[in-house]
Amino acid sequence: MxxxxxxxxxxxxxxxxxxxxxxxxxxxxxxxxxxxxxxxxxxxxxxxxxxxxxxxxxxxxxxxxxxxxxxxxxxxxxxxxxxxxxxxxxxxxxxxxxxxxxxxxxxxxxxxxxxxxxxxxxxxxxxxxxxxxxxxxxxxxxxxxxxxxxxxxxxxxxxxxxxxxxxxxxxxxxxxxxxxxxxxxxxxxxxxxxxxxxxxxxxxxxxxxxxxxxxxxxxxxxxxxxxxxxxxxxxxxxxxxxxxxxxxxxxxxxxxxxELVGAAMTADAYHLTATHPEGAGAKHCMKLALEEAGLKIQDVDYLNAHATSTPTGDLSEIKAISSLLDGKYDHLHISATKSMTGHLLGAAGAVEAIFCVKAINEGLVPPTINTETLDPAIPEGIQIVTKTAIEKKIKVALSNTFGFGGHNATVVFKEFV
Missing domain, CATH: 3.40.47.10 (Thiolase/Chalcone synthase)
Incomplete structure (x- = not known):
């Protein structure tokens, strides 16, 4: 086909x-x-x-x-x-x-x-x-x-x-x-x-x-x-x-x-409401979505994180991203727009998909507001955009969503050429 x-x-x-x-x-x-x-x-x-x-x-x-x-x-x-x-x-x-x-x-x-x-x-x-x-x-x-x-x-x-x-x-x-x-x-x-x-x-x-x-x-x-x-x-x-x-x-x-170029779903098979502590399901979900797109994490310019502001969830996602990046953090900028919209539950991914598309169109990464002191467990070098937006050429944007029951879903958008 x-x-x-x-x-x-x-x-x-x-x-x-x-x-x-x-x-x-x-x-x-x-x-x-x-x-x-x-x-x-x-x-x-x-x-x-x-x-x-x-x-x-x-x-x-x-x-x-x-x-x-x-x-x-x-x-x-x-x-x-x-x-x-x-x-x-x-x-x-x-x-x-x-x-x-x-x-x-x-x-x-x-x-x-x-x-x-x-x-x-x-x-x-x-x-x-x-x-x-x-x-x-x-x-x-x-x-x-x-x-x-x-x-x-x-x-x-x-x-x-x-x-x-x-x-x-x-x-x-x-x-x-x-x-x-x-x-x-x-x-x-x-x-x-x-x-x-x-x-x-x-x-x-x-x-x-x-x-x-x-x-x-x-x-x-x-x-x-x-x-x-x-x-x-x-x-x-x-x-x-x-x-x-x-x-x-x-x-x-x-x-x-x-253009929408990749998407994937996985399960954590771990807990009713908590994400996998090491982000195992999230990591594989991102990996599969990028493979379908014919891309690697190094090709992603902007990642809209699921990051809801919960103590365990935010860290498990960062662990998954960090593991994929393998210490090579320079090219990727991350933000969590739920800091502004709140968590829209089943609607969250759709709103964040639009933010990804607009980020590609305008070359701008929206900020994560209210983040004053990064959790010390976050690896040094991870580029989380806080306080104010930054201008950046964005060819590829990735968006994560995770749900109770261990559901993970990732979508990958690309500049249309």
Whole structure:
């Protein structure tokens, strides 16, 4: 089977840094934090009372009334970013030979958690006539975002949802890459969304002791690689990428942001929530993705680390990277943009994929903010970009995501030439 080239022709993004790709990227370049006190519910009794919420989200800017009424927030985020990406790509159904040539592969960690939590509360609290909303099931189903995106744009090809916890959207991007590479699709909308700033999610992650409790200083709480880090900051949002077979994109005169050249998934087979202490799964995942791309770690100019700001997770990833580099650190710059967006769970990889693509396009490595003193266990010479962005020619960018259950997913982007 001849392998097809896979290019990126459209982008859409939504996070605490902004409601579109431009604002997300500009705020990331400037090192702005999206963390603030939680306003969605009364968090007074919670150990963590802050998160990275999306500011001033208005779904009606891109969605119609019925789409909003019948969708959980995570699906609204998915539809919103998919619509931005489609508009950015200048892509319409009429440009396809067949609607079966286009599909959707989406990622999420929790699906309709907001709907599930709301409906259960109302059911338990209503002694007179306990009942559920007729849209309860279709709103909370974890696969619904991919289904609704296909309905909105008329894409009748491959359609499903990838669920690998915080690696979900990278898993989805990898699958979309493969289906196009194998000639089974011409266009796929891929990415991920999550809306986990709920009482159940915050309480659950607090119980795991995974979240930062730096309530007195939310904006400085997410501090990947810092010696004083104490957990991650919950984030929410979505991002969408239009992946397209190169000849198809060329034929319709599409602008091309970059090329997806490699992807891989592995498992740690180690622990329910902790990463492998030596980064064994992560290392092999990066190695496989680079081998598929025909590249070595020495060819990577920028690495967007999964680095969530947890004591063990950050170090295991650095060990994996360091082992691959074998002491040759000079060429590679690393940053952790979760220091600004928070951790978007299943949507994290999609947002970070867009940061990688924009980094290639603009020759700029976004910073890791809040990192004041590097963990002394980090090998000397590792180049982690802190405080402010740096200008650099970037031909290849790699992005890591790791999820509870031991899931690892890596994607590799390359400058389009």
């Amino acid at each position: 001849n392998s097809k080239r896979v290019v990126i022709t459209g982008l859409g993004a939504l996070s605490a840094l902004g409601n579109d790709v431009t604002s997300n990227w500009e705020n990331a370049k400037q090192g702005k934090s999206g963390a603030a006190a939680i306003s969605y519910f009364n968090a007074e009794k919670f150990k963590t009372r802050f998160a990275c919420q999306i500011p001033n989200f208005d779904p009606s800017q891109r969605l119609d009334r019925n789409e909003i009424k019948r969708s959980d927030l995570y699906t609204q985020y998915a539809l919103y970013t998919a619509a931005e990406a489609m508009e950015d790509a200048g892509l319409e159904l009429s440009q396809l030979e067949s609607p079966f040539d286009a599909g959707v592969i989406w990622g999420t960690s929790q699906g309709g958690m907001n709907t599930f939590e709301k409906e259960m509360k109302e059911f338990v609290g209503n002694d007179l006539s306990p009942r559920f909303n007729p849209f309860f099931i279709p709103k909370y189903l974890i696969n619904m975002a991919s289904g609704v995106i296909s309905m909105k744009f008329g894409f009748m090809g491959i359609n499903y949802t990838s669920v690998t916890a915080c690696a979900s959207s990278n898993s989805a991007i990898m699958d979309a890459f493969n289906y196009i590479k194998w000639g089974k699709a011409k266009v796929i909308i891929t990415g991920g969304s999550d809306s986990p700033i709920t009482e159940a999610s915050m309480g659950g992650f607090n119980a795991l002791k995974a979240l930062s409790t730096r309530n007195e200083s939310p904006q400085s709480a997410s501090r990947p690689f810092d010696a004083d880090r104490d957990g991650f900051v919950m984030g929410e949002g979505a991002a969408a990428l239009i992946l397209e077979e190169y000849e198809h994109a060329k034929k319709r005169g599409a602008k091309i942001y970059g």
